[in-house]
Amino acid sequence: MWKKLTEKAFPRSVWVYHCNSGACNGCDIEILNVLTPYYDVERFGIRLVASPRHADAILLSGAVTRPTLPLVKKAYQAVPSPKLVFAVGSCAIGGGCWYDTYNVTGGGDKAIPVNYFIPGCPPRPEAIIFGVALALGLVDKKVAPVELKQMEFPVDIYRKAKILESNRVIYQLLGEEDDRLANGRK
Amino acid sequence: MSRKEELLNWLKEKLKGDLLAEDVSREKCLFIDIKKEALIETAQLLLSRGARYQVGVGYDARKSGQGLAMVHTFAFDSDALLVAIRAYTPEDKPEFDSLTPTLPGAGWSEREYIDLLGLHFNNHPNPKRLILSDDWPEGIYPLRQEVPYDLMPPAAEDVAFRLDEAPPGSSIIPFGPFHACLHEPAHFAVYVDGEEIKGCEYRGFMVHRGIEKLAATELTYSEIPFVAERICGICGSVHSVNYAQAVESAAELKISRRAEFIRTVMLEIERLHSHLLWLGVAGHLIGFDTVFMQAWRIREKIMWLAESLTGNRKTYGIVIIGGVRRDINREKAGQIKKILGEVEKDMLALEKAIVKDKAIHRRTRDVGYLSKEKAIEWSLVGPVARARGLAIDARKDHPYAAYDEVKFDVQVADSCDVWGTLVVRVKEVYEAISIINQCLEKLALIPENSPLAVELEGPIPAGRQGLSVVEAPRGEVVHYLLTGDDNRPERWRVRAPTYPNLQAVPDMLLNNRLADFPIIVGSIDPCFSCTDRVVVIDRKSASGKILSQQELENLSRKMRSKS
Numbered sequence: 001m002w003k004k005l006t007e008k009a010f011p012r013s014v015w016v017y018h019c020n021s022g023a024c025n026g027c028d029i030e031i032l033n034v035l036t037p038y039y040d041v042e043r044f045g046i047r048l049v050a051s052p053r054h055a056d057a058i059l060l061s062g063a064v065t066r067p068t069l070p071l072v073k074k075a076y077q078a079v080p081s082p083k084l085v086f087a088v089g090s091c092a093i094g095g096g097c098w099y100d101t102y103n104v105t106g107g108g109d110k111a112i113p114v115n116y117f118i119p120g121c122p123p124r125p126e127a128i129i130f131g132v133a134l135a136l137g138l139v140d141k142k143v144a145p146v147e148l149k150q151m152e153f154p155v156d157i158y159r160k161a162k163i164l165e166s167n168r169v170i171y172q173l174l175g176e177e178d179d180r181l182a183n184g185r186k
Numbered sequence: 187m188s189r190k191e192e193l194l195n196w197l198k199e200k201l202k203g204d205l206l207a208e209d210v211s212r213e214k215c216l217f218i219d220i221k222k223e224a225l226i227e228t229a230q231l232l233l234s235r236g237a238r239y240q241v242g243v244g245y246d247a248r249k250s251g252q253g254l255a256m257v258h259t260f261a262f263d264s265d266a267l268l269v270a271i272r273a274y275t276p277e278d279k280p281e282f283d284s285l286t287p288t289l290p291g292a293g294w295s296e297r298e299y300i301d302l303l304g305l306h307f308n309n310h311p312n313p314k315r316l317i318l319s320d321d322w323p324e325g326i327y328p329l330r331q332e333v334p335y336d337l338m339p340p341a342a343e344d345v346a347f348r349l350d351e352a353p354p355g356s357s358i359i360p361f362g363p364f365h366a367c368l369h370e371p372a373h374f375a376v377y378v379d380g381e382e383i384k385g386c387e388y389r390g391f392m393v394h395r396g397i398e399k400l401a402a403t404e405l406t407y408s409e410i411p412f413v414a415e416r417i418c419g420i421c422g423s424v425h426s427v428n429y430a431q432a433v434e435s436a437a438e439l440k441i442s443r444r445a446e447f448i449r450t451v452m453l454e455i456e457r458l459h460s461h462l463l464w465l466g467v468a469g470h471l472i473g474f475d476t477v478f479m480q481a482w483r484i485r486e487k488i489m490w491l492a493e494s495l496t497g498n499r500k501t502y503g504i505v506i507i508g509g510v511r512r513d514i515n516r517e518k519a520g521q522i523k524k525i526l527g528e529v530e531k532d533m534l535a536l537e538k539a540i541v542k543d544k545a546i547h548r549r550t551r552d553v554g555y556l557s558k559e560k561a562i563e564w565s566l567v568g569p570v571a572r573a574r575g576l577a578i579d580a581r582k583d584h585p586y587a588a589y590d591e592v593k594f595d596v597q598v599a600d601s602c603d604v605w606g607t608l609v610v611r612v613k614e615v616y617e618a619i620s621i622i623n624q625c626l627e628k629l630a631l632i633p634e635n636s637p638l639a640v641e642l643e644g645p646i647p648a649g650r651q652g653l654s655v656v657e658a659p660r661g662e663v664v665h666y667l668l669t670g671d672d673n674r675p676e677r678w679r680v681r682a683p684t685y686p687n688l689q690a691v692p693d694m695l696l697n698n699r700l701a702d703f704p705i706i707v708g709s710i711d712p713c714f715s716c717t718d719r720v721v722v723i724d725r726k727s728a729s730g731k732i733l734s735q736q737e738l739e740n741l742s743r744k745m746r747s748k749s
Contacts, residue, residue, distance in 0.1 A: 020370050022393045025713060026419020026500045028369055029463060033489075036466075036482035050366030066338075067319035067392040068371050071363050097413055100336040101396035102328045103319070122419060122500050 013045035014136060016086075017055035017079065021072045021108065023062025026122035027089035031059055034125045041129055044138065052078040057132070060108040063091040063098060069105050076112040084135055087114045088128060090121045189265045190216050193235070200231055209651065212435055214584065215268045217651050222273040225258070226283050232260045232269060233289070238578070239565045240268075240655075241681035242285070242295030243666045244303045246331050249676075250649070253277045254303060258285065258292070259653060259666060263583040268653050270666070275305070284310040291565040291686055302329040317391045328399055335396065335403040353377055356384045359700065363392060367471060367704035370714040374707070381699045386692040393714050398678055406673045407433060407646065408507055415501045417680060418713055420463065423456045424658040425665075425680065426505040431586060432667035432678075433507050436652030437642060443588070444636045445509035447629045450588040451522070452496070452504055453656070454618045454625070458529070459488045460659035461611045461618070464711045465536075468608065471704040472549040477540065484532045491525050494518070509639030516634075519626045526619050537612055550605040554694040554706035557602060564690035568661020568683045569614070570710050573599045573606030580657035592624045604709040645673065658683055660711045684713045 018031050034041045035048060049055050052075045064072055076085070087108040090096045095106040108114050118131035133139045190210060197218065198205055204224035209217040220228055233239070237260035247255040253276040260269045275282060284307035285292040297316040299305045304327040307313065318328070321341035326333060361367070361374040368374075372390035376383055397417060401410050414429045415422035427449050434441060462485035469477025489499045496502035496512060504510050514522070540546055556566075561574040571578055579596040581589045597613040599606035652667040661683025670676025687710040694706050 018369075019364060022371065022395065024393075024416050024419040024422075025370065026416070026422070029419060030500070032369075032467075033482065033486070036486065037479055038483065038486045052364075062393070063395065065319075065392060065395060066322070067394075068363065071371065071392075075364055097416060098395045098397060098400055101400050102333075102335060102337050103394045103396045105338075121416070124499060 013047075014056045014084075014132070015047045015049045015054055016057045016059050016132070017049055017052045017075070018059045018061070019052070019072060019075050021060055021062045021068045021092070021111070022065035022104070023089065023091060027061035027092070030122045030125050031061065031088060031128060034128050039125045039129060041132070044129075044133065044136075046132060052076075053080070055079050055083075057084040057086060057135075058112075059086050059088050059128075060092045060112070060114070061088045063095045063104045064106060064108060064111045066103050066105055069111055072108075072111045084116065085112055085114045086116045086118055086131060086135070088118045088131075089123055090119060093117045093119060096121070189262075190267055193262075193267070193269070194218075196235075197228070197231065201228060204228075212438070212652070214266055215270070215435065215651075215653050217270045217272070217653075219272050219274075222256075222275050222282060225256075225271070225273050226285060226288060228271050229258060229260075229285055230288060232271075235262070236264070237262055237269065238562075239289050239291050240662075240664050241666070241679065241685070242292055242299070243677065243679040244299035244305055244329070245668065245677035245679075246303065246329060247274060248277060248331060254280050254305060256282055256299065256305065257666065258295075259664065261584070261655070261662075263578050266584050268584065268655065270651065270653055280304055281306045281308060283308050286310050286312075289565075290563060291689060294685060294689055299329075301327070303327050304330065317394050319392075328396065335399045353379075353384050355379055361703065367707070369467075370712075372712075372714050374703075376695070376700065376703060378700050381701070383695045383698050383700055383703065386695050388688065388691070390688075390714055398680065401675060401678045402670070403674075407675065410675070410678070411505050411507065412503055414680075415503065415505075418682070419500055420460050420713060421456060421658045421660065421663070422501050423452050423505065424656050424663050427453060427587070428654050428656040428663050428665040428680075429667070429678070430505050430507045431654035431656070432652040432665040433646070433669075433675075434652075435654055436650045436667055436669050437646045439508060439640060439642060441509050441640050442637050444513075444629065444632045445638050445640075446588040447625050447632070448510045448512075448514055448638070449505065450592070451514060451622055451625050451629075452502060452510075453587065454622045455488060455492055455495075457618045457659045458615060458622075459485050459492070460711075461615050462488070462533075464611060464659075464708075465540075465608070468604075468705060468708055469546075471708045472546065474543075474546065477536070477546075480532075480536050480539075484529055484536065487525050487529055491522060494521065506639060508641060509637070511638070513634070513638055514626075514629060516630065519629065522626060523623065526622060530616065530619050533612075533615055540608070540612070546608075547605065549702070549705065550603065550608060551601070552603050553698060553702045554604045554709055555602055556690060556694045560690070560693055561602075564693070565686050566661075566690055567686055568658070568711075569607050569610040570661065570687050570690075572597060572610045574602045575600040578662070580655045580662045584655050586654065586656060588625060588628070591628060592621050594621050604705055607709045648676070660684060660713060661687060682713060684710065688712060 020028055087093050092108040095104055098104050099106055116131055116135050118127055120127050194208060201224055204221045207219040240259040240261055243257040245255050252274045255272055255274050257270050257272045284296055286296055287309055296307045296310055300313055301315055301317045323339050326339050356377040356379045359376045359378055363371040363373045371392040375387045377385040411426040411430055414425040417425045462481045466478040466481035493499045496504045504512055558574045561571050561576055575598055577596045577598050582596050594617045597610045599609045646669050648669050648671050650669045654665050656663050664681040666679040667675050668677040
């Protein structure tokens with residue numbers, strides 16, 4: 001029953017908490033930007049709230065630095081379940097261009113389980129809205145993940161190559177290769 | 187005799203044998219090496235001639251056999267002159283006399299190198315940890331050469347940051363690290379007596395990403411402008427322009443005039459969007475969301491403009507060493523002028539609404555008061571200083587890019603409070619629009635086929651110093667650069683404007699009401715990601731404690747039962 005209720009209630013009024021784990025402000029201002037008149041996410045019922053305890057989702061921005069690592073974990077624990085985590089921007093996704101320096105622990109997924117990744121440096125406001133709307137089922141996915149599979153050849157080329165190789169050896173042994181080639185050219 | 191030579195001769199006369207070497211080859215800059223014993227004396231001499239302290243830079247000079255080095259930079263604003271004094275200390279005795287008792291603004295710079303370089307400063311009033319996280323073990327100094335950039339030592343035990351003791355009779359209210367009024371992680375412990383703020387301690391530097399170390403070990407000269415842009419997502423272009431200028435100064439490269447104008451236009455577009463952003467956030471912080479929405483609505487057009495000029499809304503990636511990557515042609519210039527016209531019109535309407543609103547006046551006037559004298563003492567920069575009647579502006583004082591050719595006024599207010607910073611920023615929006623228009627007119631006179639970027643002739647020699655300042659929307663940004671081998675700088679130091687301004691915040695907060703805390707901190711337009719490095723005001727010691735939730739509940743119940 002709870003699951004059904006959540007599925008029904010979630011897409012209409014997601015309250016998001018913006019957690020800056022060490023971002024350069026680029027992603028943060030784009031997140032704030034989606035609240036403003038041109039983008040206005042409140043029409044989807046998405047609201048930015050000040051406390052993780054009021055939130056349904058976390059927008060994580062920035063590489064997780066060493067001092068903020070325990071804090072991000074605490075903020076995540078403070079969000080009541082069910083919850084979603086969005087990693088916004090390249091730094092939150094994989095740590096960005098300083099993913100392995102001495103004060104950076106890496107991307108957001110090193111600290112907390114991330115559900116959705118929104119790429120960009122910084123992501124455009126449209127991308128952020130699309131990411132959140134996608135998670136809520138308001139829009140359809142534009143691309144689907146494709147699984148790559150090795151194609152089967154109609155002729156077994158390994159067998160064929162083996163036969164050719166053995167034939168070549170035989171012709172060589174017979175000393176007829178040169179003649180055959182010459183004939184073939186004619 | 188130029189002002190620089192005169193100053194050098196005067197210093198030579200005063201310091202005699204303590205002055206070891208000088209480098210006057212760079213225009214507008216003077217680099218001198220002194221004995222470490224004479225550091226304080228030299229700083230006092232410079233201050234007596236009206237210098238303004240900028241920043242301290244420490245680096246590991248063991249490669250050249252000179253131990254550890256400390257550079258302090260000063261600016262002579264009226265003479266367009268930057269002075270850097272450098273002193274060395276042997277590795278086995280990494281000690282300097284602290285400048286902080288003479289110059290409170292140097293406090294952070296010195297604490298920074300206690301953390302990062304293992305230096306020791308005699309007589310430093312508050313040698314606490316500043317940059318590294320609390321669980322970073324003692325004895326590992328990331329900026330030393332033998333420490334790799336990706337070293338991640340295991341956490342030390344007993345790690346909690348020890349806050350200063352609160353003044354008597356006050357309790358502590360913690361703000362942050364994640365807090366509604368702070369958009370970036372930083373921790374303020376505010377000491378309050380009832381509603382009045384009696385002091386404040388700041389523990390920040392949580393966005394320290396080790397960029398300077400990265401630049402000295404992994405990146406090359408031409409890669410750094412793009413990483414420099416990502417120091418800060420708001421004033422990115424400022425950092426990349428400043429870095430490029432520091433390299434150009436060290437390599438003595440002269441870039442084309444067209445590139446300089448394009449840089450100026452981009453810097454001013456950034457100022458426009460940053461000031462409107464601040465105006466919106468300030469409105470939000472005092473609970474006036476209409477201003478927030480309107481200011482950001484106006485700002486959005488500028489973001490679209492930036493996108494059409496550079497390809498990205500933020501982090502433009504337009505600046506490279508020797509010039510710029512994209513041109514502004516006639517068609518784009520027309521587009522810029524049209525949008526700026528709209529922005530100016532909208533801005534006039536918004537300004538009218540702000541100036542007439544009584545609520546904004548009451549929330550900002552006489553809030554966050556800091557006198558002009560204090561502002562000089564803390565060496566404040568940017569709109570925060572200009573709101574205190576100090577007419578300092580790097581664009582006017584140390585002209586760079588194309589600012590020597592455009593006409594503009596340095597906007598000054600004398601109310602010394604948050605209202606003053608608001609007035610200065612709103613006026614600067616109009617100044618920025620006028621500067622861009624002037625630049626576009628002058629750009630049209632320069633032939634369109636003139637080169638955008640100039641190539642370097644051969645590698646940049648090692649061991650040369652470069653110093654450059656750029657006026658960011660928040661104030662003056664200083665980049666110090668020391669060239670090195672392997673096609674990368676040996677040391678690159680960034681000083682963001684929030685660095686000096688944030689040090690003065692505890693003074694601004696003093697005796698204000700707690701409800702004004704967000705707007706006072708907001709008034710300096712803090713950018714922790716740029717600053718990334720903590721301040722403490724020294725209060726008279728007494729015991730203070732943080733109330734637990736249970737205690738707070740008990741207290742409120744007691745109060746309720748009383749009433």
